[in-house]
Amino acid sequence: MKDNNILVKLSNAGILKDNKWLVRGVNLEIHKGKIVTLIGPNGSGKTTTAKIALGLYKHIEGTVEKFTKKISYVPQKVIIDWTLPVRVSDFMVLTQDLKSDEISYALNLTGVEHLKNNNLRDLSGGEFQRVLLARAIAKRPELLVLDEPVQGVDYSGEVALYALIKKISETLKCGILLISHDLHVVMSATDHVVCLNGHVCCSGNPVDVAQDKNYKELFGEHSSQLLSIYEHDHNHTHSSDGNIVEAKK
Amino acid sequence: MFEDFLFRALIAGIGIALVTGPLGCFVVWRRLSFFGDTLAHSALLGVILSVTFDINISLSVFVVSSLVALLLLKLQNTTNLASDSLLGLLSHSSLAIGLVVLGFLSFIRFDIMGVLFGDILSVSVNDLLIIWIGGATILFVLWLIWKPLFAATVNYELAEAEGMNPDRINVIFTILLAALIAISIKMVGLLLITGMLIIPTATARNLSNNPKQMVIFSIIGGLLSVFIGLYTSFEINTASGPTIITVALILFILSLTNTQKKY
Numbered sequence: 013m014k015d016n017n018i019l020v021k022l023s024n025a026g027i028l029k030d031n032k033w034l035v036r037g038v039n040l041e042i043h044k045g046k047i048v049t050l051i052g053p054n055g056s057g058k059t060t061t062a063k064i065a066l067g068l069y070k071h072i073e074g075t076v077e078k079f080t081k082k083i084s085y086v087p088q089k090v091i092i093d094w095t096l097p098v099r100v101s102d103f104m105v106l107t108q109d110l111k112s113d114e115i116s117y118a119l120n121l122t123g124v125e126h127l128k129n130n131n132l133r134d135l136s137g138g139e140f141q142r143v144l145l146a147r148a149i150a151k152r153p154e155l156l157v158l159d160e161p162v163q164g165v166d167y168s169g170e171v172a173l174y175a176l177i178k179k180i181s182e183t184l185k186c187g188i189l190l191i192s193h194d195l196h197v198v199m200s201a202t203d204h205v206v207c208l209n210g211h212v213c214c215s216g217n218p219v220d221v222a223q224d225k226n227y228k229e230l231f232g233e234h235s236s237q238l239l240s241i242y243e244h245d246h247n248h249t250h251s252s253d254g255n256i257v258e259a260k261k
Numbered sequence: 262m263f264e265d266f267l268f269r270a271l272i273a274g275i276g277i278a279l280v281t282g283p284l285g286c287f288v289v290w291r292r293l294s295f296f297g298d299t300l301a302h303s304a305l306l307g308v309i310l311s312v313t314f315d316i317n318i319s320l321s322v323f324v325v326s327s328l329v330a331l332l333l334l335k336l337q338n339t340t341n342l343a344s345d346s347l348l349g350l351l352s353h354s355s356l357a358i359g360l361v362v363l364g365f366l367s368f369i370r371f372d373i374m375g376v377l378f379g380d381i382l383s384v385s386v387n388d389l390l391i392i393w394i395g396g397a398t399i400l401f402v403l404w405l406i407w408k409p410l411f412a413a414t415v416n417y418e419l420a421e422a423e424g425m426n427p428d429r430i431n432v433i434f435t436i437l438l439a440a441l442i443a444i445s446i447k448m449v450g451l452l453l454i455t456g457m458l459i460i461p462t463a464t465a466r467n468l469s470n471n472p473k474q475m476v477i478f479s480i481i482g483g484l485l486s487v488f489i490g491l492y493t494s495f496e497i498n499t500a501s502g503p504t505i506i507t508v509a510l511i512l513f514i515l516s517l518t519n520t521q522k523k524y
Binding site for chain 2: 063066067068081083084085087090092093095096097098099102103106107108131157
């Protein structure tokens with residue numbers, strides 16, 4: 013039975029490179045209006061998994077099925093060579109046709125409208141990320157793949173951009189695959205978390221994942237507490253040294 | 262008017278400069294200058310085949326250069342050898358094979374200097390037709406693939422993720438380069454065509470701040486090099502191809518005064 017809300021489905025996906033499995037056995041579904049977040053240590057296959065979902069690898073194990081063509085991608089790293097003079101306004105229409113006011117509107121959402129005529133190479137890291145995000149959302153994609161979209165953005169900007177991402181998923185009914193290191197944000201703003209370490213360690217809604225044994229092993233005991241800052245459902249208390257004490261049911 | 266060899270050379274040069282401008286930008290942006298060289302070197306084999314079997318030189322060069330280009334794309338996907346080594350391998354082996362085959366053909370009178378450096382005296386009305394029709398075709402196809410090609414140049418994976426088919430576009434672009442070499446070999450010669458692709462473009466980079474501007478300046482730089490170069494070569498009796506490239510270099514040096522200090 014086909015689910016109409018499903019955008020991408022990975023079944024037992026994996027990729028072998030130079031006799032090493034970069035990632036293997038990933039099962040993942042992205043639905044309209046939902047945010048799926050990939051977390052995991054460096055080299056755990058987060059970016060690789062995102063690229064598999066985008067269909068960037070030709071020879072994979074398992075299958076990836078895409079049910080949409082309106083896809084936007086924010087890669088982890090975009091390097092603009094000096095020989096290539098590109099203004100922000102040129103970059104905005106890289107893979108899409110946009111009117112001038114659509115460009116301004118999208119740049120305004122991420123707070124960088126004033127940089128419209130600047131050269132990409134003259135932007136700071138944080139400004140560049142905002143432009144990347146603006147370009148990705150400008151044409152109202154059905155699927156948005158964001159590989160560490162707020163790296164280098166200042167703290168207040170980071171909170172605002174995550175709020176924007178959340179809002180986009182709700183208003184555009186757009187499915188989002190997010191890679192992020194900000195566990196506290198991830199755990200509060202995500203519908204589904206997949207914890208990777210070469211394979212899927214654990215996955216589920218943030219509340220369950222935070223309590224998973226594998227998650228604690230990967231990120232340390234303290235990471236589970238991050239969630240509590242946001243959840244405030246007081247299912248536990250803290251002992252005098254700060255450790256979690258489960259609340260008695 | 263077409264009786265005058267200098268006039269024919271001028272018309273040919275203008276046609277070539279109109280094509281090398283935009284193609285040259287992509288060669289520079291995608292760091293393909295050595296790739297252009299490789300295709301040009303393989304053209305020697307094409308020239309020799311055309312002499313041996315008495316077929317049109319542009320057609321024969323186009324076929325051989327396209328084959329070498331496709332072979333290279335194939336090898337890049339199947340071997341672990343670095344791209345530049347692979348290019349060197351193809352470049353020099355096709356040059357060598359060309360020269361070895363030439364050794365068997367001692368009965369044919371063959372002007373190798375003309376092939377290497379171009380010969381404006383040899384440009385016929387027929388060649389003009391090939392340059393202008395071929396050039397217009399190249400520009401038309403480039404216009405068609407401009408958006409995906411540019412997107413793939415900025416970021417390959419982003420272009421592929423967003424459905425721009427960069428692999429296919431890459432093949433088309435490579436064939437356009439081979440076609441350019443085919444139409445310009447008589448005029449500019451195989452050792453200098455990469456210079457024509459790159460030097461006006463490098464000049465344009467120093468003067469422009471967006472891609473379209475760079476393409477336009479690159480065309481203007483190429484046209485100026487052709488005008489001044491041809492006139493000078495006629496006045497002081499030097500070889501036309503090398504003179505055009507020398508003028509392009511002088512324009513580049515002049516453009517350096519416009520670059521602000523980087524870092």
